[in-house]
Amino acid sequence: MSTFATGATGTIGRHLPSSIAGISLDLSSGQKNFKSLRFSHADDCLHLAGIVGPTEVNKDPDYAYSVNVLGTKFLAEQFLKNSQGKFYYISTSHVYAKSDQAITEESDLQPMNKYSEQKLMAETELLNTFTSSQERLCIIRVFSVLDWDVGAFTLGGGIRKLVNKEPNYKMYNCDDKRDFLTPRSIATTLYEITKYKKLTGIVNLCTGIGTTVGEAAKRMILESGYQVPEDKLESGYSEFPSVVGSNQKLKNALPNLKLEWNPSKYFD
DSSP states (O other): OOEEEESTTSTTGGGSOTTSEEOOOOTTSOGGGGGGOOOOTTOEEEEOOSOOSHHHHHHOHHHHHIIIIIIHHHHHHHHHHHOOSOEEEEEEGGGBOOOSSOBOTTSOBOOSSHHHHHHHHHHHHHHHHTGGGGGGEEEEEEOEEOSSSSOTTSHHHHHHHHHTTOTTOOBOOTTOEEOEEOHHHHHHHHHHHHHHOOOOEEEEESOSOOEEHHHHHHHHHHHTTOOOOGGGBOOOOOSOOEEOBOOHHHHHHOTTOOOOOOOOOOOO
């Protein structure tokens, strides 16, 4: 019995322990190419790979769809043919509707953008695929991912621009409140979830604590020994002023989890 992961070299996946083996697979390659995958009877699959973020999806929505939706569907179908284990799908909090309350797994859904639309489509495909074996599917909705080792198109990439004094760059909507975890802590939690094995259905992965974008940027910059460029931090709110989750379902299952946002120090 083994646990395999797609996206094992990605932002979150590279922090998984070596006991989880990576799957090298072109998710856009079409259904017939998934037939080469061979899972053993009791193997589990942690599906992290995809085209991530609105910016990247909008570059080529059709290609992103082939990866994020069809690739997920074909992977799950091949998994079901071979294994009796559990399938863990990493989704996003962006599938939820706007709310000023703590978001639970039962909260209303209204995807924020093309990326989250595709993630919700993938969730729907999985729920249909696992209709007769729902206990074998766990959809994990990850809230905001933030540390120095994230993509250039993310908030963390913007904070790097502040530290590196990139000309003309400003950070807007700094009053927005988000529920942050680092890629490392997310990977650690995913590993604990796969070991526990009993979680099913929809699960929020978050701290349950809201931090404003401005506060997060200042903390990361100050804790890394840099001066905060106050004139580059613009107050205000986006269309989604608060995206903060409830992690009660996860904590009930794994009460010893340490779900806290503790960013690392920046080394340029």
